[in-house]
Amino acid sequence: MDFLFIADPLESFKIHKDSTLAMMRVAQAAGHRLWFCQSRNLLWKDNLVVADCQSLSIKPSSTSWYELAELESRALNSFAAVMMRTDPPFDIEYLNSTWLLSAAQRQGAKVFNNPSAVRDHSEKISITEFPELIPPTLITRELSAVEDFHQKHQDIVIKPLDGMGGMGVFRVGSDGLNLASIVETLGENGARTLMAQRFLPEITQGDKRVLLIGGEYVSFALARIPQGSEIRGNLAAGGKGVAMPLSDQERGIAERLAPVLNARGLFLVGLDLIGGFVTEINVTSPTCFVEITEQTGFDVPQFWLNQLEKALS
Structure with a gap:
C-alpha cells in the first residue's frame, strides 16, 4: 500500500526518537x-485535492537517512492512507490544511487523524468534555477570573491554549507573585484565552503520556519527569522520560476514552495525565513511540501499523 506522510521538513526530524x-x-x-x-x-487543482509529493526511502544510515525521488503530483485519494503529522501550532495555515484534507476525504481519501475531528478538538479545551477526570480548571481571558481562581486554589499553573512542549507554562504559588504580569503577558492584555489549573504536586512523579491507537491503548506510559527546579515534565523542556506500566486508574481512563475518541476519527491520541487527572488530549501529532519501545520492549510502531492495517481492511 502507498502511505503519504504530511510532516515537517525531514531534515528537522530528531532521528533518534x-x-x-x-x-x-x-x-x-x-x-x-x-x-x-x-x-x-x-x-486544490483540477477539482481534486492533490499533493506535490515525493516517494521516500528510509536508509539505515544515521547521517544520510532518507532518499527522495522526483516530485510528482498525486491525488490524495490515490493513497491507501494519508497521515497528517505536522507539529502544532494550530494556526490558520494548519486550519487551512484540515479543510483541504476534509475535501480530500469527500473524494475518498483516508486521512488519519480525521481532519474534521482534529479541527473540532482543541487539545486543551477538549478535556472539559470529561469534567470528572480533570483537575480544577479555568479557561478565560479575564485577569479577575484568574485572580479569583488563584485565591481559591493558592497554587496554580497558567498556560496558553496553543502552546506545545511546555512553552509558556507558569506556576504561581500562594504568594501570587507576578500573577497579573504573567496573565497580561501570556494573554496579551485580554486578547488571548488562557487556561489555569490547580497545581498538581504529583508532577514530581511525571506528566504521563498514554497512547491510544485505533480504539485501544498502549499498556505502558511515558512519565516525563521534571528535572531540578523545573515544573514542566515535557521532554522539550528538559524532562526525563521514564516508561512504566499503566496503573489501574490510568488503564480505566484509557479504556473509557479510547473507543469514544476513535469513533470520532481520532485514530491516534496522546493523553496527558498527572496524578490520575487528564490535563490534555493531544491529537495533532502525538509522540513517545520510540521511548516506550526502547525502554519496555513493547513495539509501539508495530502496534500502530497493525491497528492502521486493521482500520484500512
Whole structure:
C-alpha cells in the first residue's frame, strides 16, 4: 500500500526518537511504499485535492537517512492512507490544511487523524468534555477570573491554549507573585484565552503520556519527569522520560476514552495525565513511540501499523 506522510521538513526530524520516523520505518519494513510532502504542498487543482509529493526511502544510515525521488503530483485519494503529522501550532495555515484534507476525504481519501475531528478538538479545551477526570480548571481571558481562581486554589499553573512542549507554562504559588504580569503577558492584555489549573504536586512523579491507537491503548506510559527546579515534565523542556506500566486508574481512563475518541476519527491520541487527572488530549501529532519501545520492549510502531492495517481492511 502507498502511505503519504504530511510532516515537517525531514531534515528537522530528531532521528533518534522521532515517532513519525518510527512509523515510516515500520511501514517500509512491512512492504508499504512511503510518500512525503509538507502541508504547504497540498493543493486544490483540477477539482481534486492533490499533493506535490515525493516517494521516500528510509536508509539505515544515521547521517544520510532518507532518499527522495522526483516530485510528482498525486491525488490524495490515490493513497491507501494519508497521515497528517505536522507539529502544532494550530494556526490558520494548519486550519487551512484540515479543510483541504476534509475535501480530500469527500473524494475518498483516508486521512488519519480525521481532519474534521482534529479541527473540532482543541487539545486543551477538549478535556472539559470529561469534567470528572480533570483537575480544577479555568479557561478565560479575564485577569479577575484568574485572580479569583488563584485565591481559591493558592497554587496554580497558567498556560496558553496553543502552546506545545511546555512553552509558556507558569506556576504561581500562594504568594501570587507576578500573577497579573504573567496573565497580561501570556494573554496579551485580554486578547488571548488562557487556561489555569490547580497545581498538581504529583508532577514530581511525571506528566504521563498514554497512547491510544485505533480504539485501544498502549499498556505502558511515558512519565516525563521534571528535572531540578523545573515544573514542566515535557521532554522539550528538559524532562526525563521514564516508561512504566499503566496503573489501574490510568488503564480505566484509557479504556473509557479510547473507543469514544476513535469513533470520532481520532485514530491516534496522546493523553496527558498527572496524578490520575487528564490535563490534555493531544491529537495533532502525538509522540513517545520510540521511548516506550526502547525502554519496555513493547513495539509501539508495530502496534500502530497493525491497528492502521486493521482500520484500512
